[in-house]
Amino acid sequence: MEMIANPDIIIEHKPEFCNHCGHDLSDEPTTFILRRQAVDIQPIIFEFTEHRIFQKIYACGHHTKALFPTGVNSSISYGANIQAIIAYMYTRQYLPFERMSEFFSDVCNLNISRGSLCTLLKYFAQKAQLAYELIAQKVEHKKMVGGDETGVKLNGKKEWFWTFQSQVATYITFSNNRGLLI
CATH class of the missing domain: 1.10.10 (Arc Repressor Mutant, subunit A)
Known part of the structure; x- marks a missing residue:
């Protein structure tokens, strides 16, 4: 690993007393001599976002409600x-x-x-x-395509994964048949 120029946190460690005689060093000048860095990840802290919808009533008497954002489908998710x-x-x-x-x-x-x-x-x-589907189309429309199948057991039954590869994309699909894609 390499050290970075601008760490997120810098902690300076300065001696408080002399290791030889025990004298207080708090008023003595310091000289920087060495640095070391430790890289770590922050503790995982959950962020709860509450979505609140409101309604408004226009003069015509109609109640118009706001909608929750896409994907916010239950009370908590x-x-x-x-x-x-x-x-x-x-x-x-x-x-x-x-x-x-x-x-x-x-x-x-x-x-x-x-x-x-x-x-x-x-x-x-x-x-x-x-x-x-776009990947399948890209592979299907190429002149040169390589293909291979690999057998797998699914619930004790032999099934197949098919791989088709061109220079631009790889398409993998599943079939219960080795000779024909269904």
């Missing part, structure tokens, strides 16, 4: 950063639900059930669907 960490842990780090739940409990002091993890990942999959 997981925010975008927690959702992104869950998606990253699952899709990039390949962590199973039990280990993700354990991480949030042990490191963040936040209990997230496996069911909640599954629900959040289904939501992320829906959000990613358009990008997934």
Whole structure:
């Protein structure tokens, strides 16, 4: 690792007394001699954002209510950063639900059930669907495409992951058939 020029926190350590005779050194001049840095992460502190909606009544008597922002669908929910960490842990780090739940409990002091993890990942999959389809189109329209399949067991049954790759994109899909994508 390398030290940085402008650390976030600087703590100066100055001797208070002489290590040899015990004399008070508080009024003596100091000379800087060495520095060391420690890099760390801040403790995870939750931020609760409360959304409040109001209504107004116009002279015609109609009650117009404000709407909650997209994604704020229940009285309390997981925010975008927690959702992104869950998606990253699952899709990039390949962590199973039990280990993700354990991480949030042990490191963040936040209990997230496996069911909640599954629900959040289904939501992320829906959000990613358009990008997934765009990748498929980009690969499909290239002249040169490499392909391969890998067998996997799902609930004791043989299934297949197919990978198609061009110079610009890689498309991975799942099929219950080795010879035909359904």
